[in-house]
Each structure stands twice: as structure tokens, then as C-alpha cells.
Amino acid sequence: MNKAGSRASDHQETRQFGFVEWFRPGEYERAEVALPDILESGASYLRTHLSWAEYLAPGGQQWFDWLIPRIGSEIDLLPCIHYTPPSLSRTGRSSGPPIDLKSYADFVDHVLTRYGRYISHIELWNEPNNLLDWDWRHDSDFLLFCEMVGGAAYWAKQRGYKPVLGGPCPFDPYWLNLMGTRGVLGVVDAVGFHGFPGTWDSEEASWGGWDMHLGEMRGIIDRYNADAEIWITETGYSTWRNDEIEQARRFIKALNVPADRMYWYSWCDVPPDVPVQEGLWFDPRHYHLGAVSHDNKPKLLARLLTEGGVKRLEEVAALAAPNIASGAAPIVVTGGSGFVGCNLADSLLSDGEDVIILDSLARSGVDQNLSWLKERHGGRVHPVLADVRDLLGIEAAFRDAKAVFHYAAQTAVTTSLVDPLEDFETNARGTLNVLESVRRAGKRAPVIFASTNKVYGALDDLGLVELGDRYLPEDETVRTQGI
Known part of the structure; x- marks a missing residue:
């Protein structure tokens, strides 16, 4: 087996992964909340930035004196050292090259002296082909x-640490080969x-698949430093359309590619x-790349990782297999993994119908109902894991x-008071999306809308008697x- 294949095999056996999370200066409380949740998800690594510019700003050193030891003492920490202090920059901006190039290596040396006991690897810059990170208009040949x-990588290795070369986005094999001919690949331990396949339009045009890009990357690196590892230091999927199951699928895919580490961007929206x-x-x-929402509500990815890794x-993810024979006329049950929905589906399936279960699995445990239906009825159950808020999905x-039986809903009155916008999006916009999907299909399928027991009120005047069970x-x- 070749080196890449051996690494891929070892990687799949260990199944380790990491998250990326940028913490802004002063976010003590957010860091304290996020760290235990990240650990509970089973993550082995955390990548965060150590901004050179923020470090030299007022209060910056105190902030990183707290953050780096706090995180590094709990999890394998990869600090990304980037952003030139504007006062030291040739452009007056944090994306500009420093006036004295050696000053970056000096800062890296300072970081290793101050925080070295909390880290083993150190990442040198971030997305150098992104003008917002590195203004290559002032460095067109990357000299x-x-x-x-x-210089910074060479010195870090001399001190016993392992430098990681920051990754460009989108991937650029010509840039990577240039790093090899210039000697940079020879002094790093990982690249x-x-x-972000499926998220950024600018990347989709050039995206050829994980195997193609990482294979091309491996070929270039092997020419200059065959011992260097490949790390996916950023990949992710935005749930801006509420397609959380797709985020989970993309995570699984990224975890199984031939790379030595995978960092998912990001933990929190x-x-x-x-x-x-x-x-x-x-x-x-940009605002929906997290495994949890900005107010720390777990999305499907975070919830499932926390429940069982x-x-x-x-x-x-394997539950979704909506393969229906040509010419079949199934019945769709939205929210079909819930209590009422799965019992209705069971009845329809027992009558010989094919049933599409459309469910986002947002409620913990409902996937067990879907598994129960598949065990009882096999191939006539067709799960579509999607959210009614996502019309395209x-x-x-x-x-x-x-x-169509429409049971998908946000059912808790208390939740509707805490987050009325989400309640409206699910119950009103979601219902409209279902109706619009049926209209566009042109089959004039009847839609049976399930209301809620809340419309009946408390029923204080309704007398009840105990009969049997x-x-x-x-x-x-x-x-x-009935009532």
C-alpha cells in the first residue's frame, strides 16, 4: 500500500476530527461555553487564530494569555498566526506584508516561548491567496x-515544533508547487x-472532488517533502437553507477523505x-456554517455527534434512501418520524402503500421511529431527510x-414565544412550501393538514371517566x- 493509502486507512480507523472556532478578544464567556460542548462532541482537535494584530492591540496579550492556556490544556490546539499589525504593515492593513519580514518569525518565536507548552503544531498564516488575508497585489510573485x-517555519522546527503551511482557498496547485520550488514545503510538517464543496459558488466551478484535489496535492508535496502530511484545516457546509442533514453528510464525507487531519468550520454560527x-x-x-446556532442551539450535526459520535x-445519515420505482404514486407524510406521523405511515404501509417520510429529524430520538418503520415495511418506506423550510430541498x-399528510411543525407553544421567527418559518413558511411543491408537481394531490390540539384550549369543562386503561x-x- 502506498503512503497516501496507508495514511487514509489509519485515519479511518482512528476517526478523529476537529473544529475551527475563531474567538474574538474578550469572549471569555463564549469560550467557556463552547469548549466543553466541543469536547462532548468527541472532537480531538481545535483550530483557532492567534492574531498578531490583536495581540499587539490594547488588552490583546492579556486575552491570549487566558485563551491559549484555557483551550490548550483541554484539547490538541492548532493556533493560526496571521494578520500583520497595521503599524508594522507595508500597506497599513492587517493583510499587508510586514515592513520587516523577520518580525513575523520573531513574533512566532515569542508565541512559542510564551505558549509552547500548550501546543505541538503552529499554523503559519491563513488563505494566502485571499486578498482579505494576504494582499498579494503587493507581493504578486509571493517572494x-x-x-x-x-523563515518562521525554519525557526519553529529548530525549536522542536511542527509548522503547518496555511491553505489557500480555493485550492491552487500552481501556488503549492511554487511553495515547493521556493523551499517552503521543505521546512513544514503539514500543509x-x-x-467548501456545496457552499461557495466561486469554488464549485473548479471543484473536482476530494480525491482529485488531495491526490494532486499529494503529488506536488511528494516532490519536495514526502514526509509532510496533508491536513484539511478548513471545510464545512452552510445550513443557510436549513438543510442540516446535508451538513451531516458533508461532514461524514470529509472525515473519510485521504487526509491526516480534518478540521470542520465551524463549531458555532x-x-x-x-x-x-x-x-x-x-x-x-457566512452566518450558518456552525454545528450549533449562534445562540448555541445544536443543529443535527452537533446533536448526533454528542449523542453517539x-x-x-x-x-x-444512512436512513435516507428515497428510491421509488418509476410510475409509483407514493403518499407523502411530512413529519413522518414523529409520534402521530409514524403511526399514520405505519397504517398506510400496512395497507400496501408506498410512503415517503419527509422529516428533518430535528427532535431527538425520532430517527428511532423511522428505523422502526423501515424494519417493519422495508423498501416501501422512502425517507427524505429534509426541512420543510427548504423549498429546493x-x-x-x-x-x-x-x-400528502402534512404533520411537520414546530409544536411547542413555549418555543414559539421564545423564538417566534423560527416558529413562523417552520409552521407558516414551511406549510406554504409544501403547498407550493404540490402545486408545482401538477398532480392535484390532496393535502391533509394536521392542526394542533392547542386549538381546543384547556377543555376545563370536559368531563372524563376512567374506562379500562x-x-x-x-x-x-x-x-x-369527537369534539
Whole structure:
């Protein structure tokens, strides 16, 4: 077996993964909340940035004096050292090359002296082909970058640490080969790769698949330093369309590619009032890359990892197999993994119907109901793991439906008061998406809308009597005809 194949095999056996999380100066409470949750997810690594510019700003050293030991004492920490202090930059910006290139190596040396006992690897810069991280207009041939990073990497190795070369985004094999010819690859222990398939349009045009890109990367690295590892230092998937199951699938895919480490970007969504590099709400996809929401609500990825790790994640992702024979006319049950939905589906399946179960699995444990249906009815159960808030994600499920039972909903009144926007998106917009999907299908399928017991109120005037193993209305007419 070749080196790449051996590494891939070892990687799949250990099944280790990490998260990326940038902490802004002063976010003591957020770091204290996030760290135990990240550990509970089963993560082995955490990548965060140690901004040279922020370190030299007022209060910066005190912040990192707290953050690096706090995280590094709990988990394998990869600090990414980037951003030139504007006062030391040739452009007056944090993305500009430093006036004295050696000053970057001096800062790396300072970091290793001050925090070295908490780290083994150190990442040198981030996305050097991104103008917001490295202004290559002032370094068009990357000579300045190579001298700056190469010198820092050489010195870090002399001190017994393992430097990691920051990954470009999108991947650029010509840039990587340039790093080899300039000698940078020869003084690093790992090379970073950034890739976000399915999220960024600019990347989709050049995305050839994990195997192609990492194979090309391995071939280049082997020419200059065959011992260097490949680390996926950033990959992720934005749930801006509420397609959380796709995020889980992409995580599994990234975990099984031939790389020595995988860092998922990110643990937590960016808060809606915080600007990203490009500006406040420059692109909504930036704000939904986390495994948990900005207010720390677990998405499907975080919940499943916390419940049972990668194995649990794979079990649930494997439930979705909506293969329906040509010409079939299934019945769609949205929210079909819930209590009422799965019992209705069981009845329909027992009558010989094919049933599409459309469910986001947002409620913990409902995947067990879906597994129960599959065990009882086999191939006539067709799970579609999607969210009714995602019109593009659900539309195909209704294409051949002969009838639709709509049970997908946010059911808790208390939740509707705490987060009325999410409640509206699920219950109102979600219902509209279902109706629109049926309309576009053109089959005139009837839609049976399940309301809620809340419309009946408390029913304080309804007398109940105990009959056998249940309580029933004492009024015989109500008992037989309903309310």
C-alpha cells in the first residue's frame, strides 16, 4: 500500500476530527461555553487564530494569555498566526506584508516561548491567496510571503515544533508547487487544504472532488517533502437553507477523505450582529456554517455527534434512501418520524402503500421511529431527510405524490414565544412550501393538514371517566363523534 493509502486507512480507523472556532478578544464567556460542548462532541482537535494584530492591540496579550492556556490544556490546539499589525504593515492593513519580514518569525518565536507548552503544531498564516488575508497585489510573485513564512517555519522546527503551511482557498496547485520550488514545503510538517464543496459558488466551478484535489496535492508535496502530511484545516457546509442533514453528510464525507487531519468550520454560527471579513451580512452563507446556532442551539450535526459520535451520525445519515420505482404514486407524510406521523405511515404501509417520510429529524430520538418503520415495511418506506423550510430541498419529494399528510411543525407553544421567527418559518413558511411543491408537481394531490390540539384550549369543562386503561369523555356523543 502506498503512503497516501496507508495514511487514509489509519485515519479511518482512528476517526478523529476537529473544529475551527475563531474567538474574538474578550469572549471569555463564549469560550467557556463552547469548549466543553466541543469536547462532548468527541472532537480531538481545535483550530483557532492567534492574531498578531490583536495581540499587539490594547488588552490583546492579556486575552491570549487566558485563551491559549484555557483551550490548550483541554484539547490538541492548532493556533493560526496571521494578520500583520497595521503599524508594522507595508500597506497599513492587517493583510499587508510586514515592513520587516523577520518580525513575523520573531513574533512566532515569542508565541512559542510564551505558549509552547500548550501546543505541538503552529499554523503559519491563513488563505494566502485571499486578498482579505494576504494582499498579494503587493507581493504578486509571493517572494515576500515565502521569505516570511519560510523563515518562521525554519525557526519553529529548530525549536522542536511542527509548522503547518496555511491553505489557500480555493485550492491552487500552481501556488503549492511554487511553495515547493521556493523551499517552503521543505521546512513544514503539514500543509493545509481549504475546501467548501456545496457552499461557495466561486469554488464549485473548479471543484473536482476530494480525491482529485488531495491526490494532486499529494503529488506536488511528494516532490519536495514526502514526509509532510496533508491536513484539511478548513471545510464545512452552510445550513443557510436549513438543510442540516446535508451538513451531516458533508461532514461524514470529509472525515473519510485521504487526509491526516480534518478540521470542520465551524463549531458555532457567526452571530447576526457581527460583521465577517467582507462586511455585515455580505453573504448569508457566512452566518450558518456552525454545528450549533449562534445562540448555541445544536443543529443535527452537533446533536448526533454528542449523542453517539461518528457512528451515530452515520447511522442516521444512512436512513435516507428515497428510491421509488418509476410510475409509483407514493403518499407523502411530512413529519413522518414523529409520534402521530409514524403511526399514520405505519397504517398506510400496512395497507400496501408506498410512503415517503419527509422529516428533518430535528427532535431527538425520532430517527428511532423511522428505523422502526423501515424494519417493519422495508423498501416501501422512502425517507427524505429534509426541512420543510427548504423549498429546493423538499420539492422533488412531492413530484409523484398522490396524497400528502402534512404533520411537520414546530409544536411547542413555549418555543414559539421564545423564538417566534423560527416558529413562523417552520409552521407558516414551511406549510406554504409544501403547498407550493404540490402545486408545482401538477398532480392535484390532496393535502391533509394536521392542526394542533392547542386549538381546543384547556377543555376545563370536559368531563372524563376512567374506562379500562384510558380516560374517555363522559358525554357519550362527544365520545363517539369527537369534539
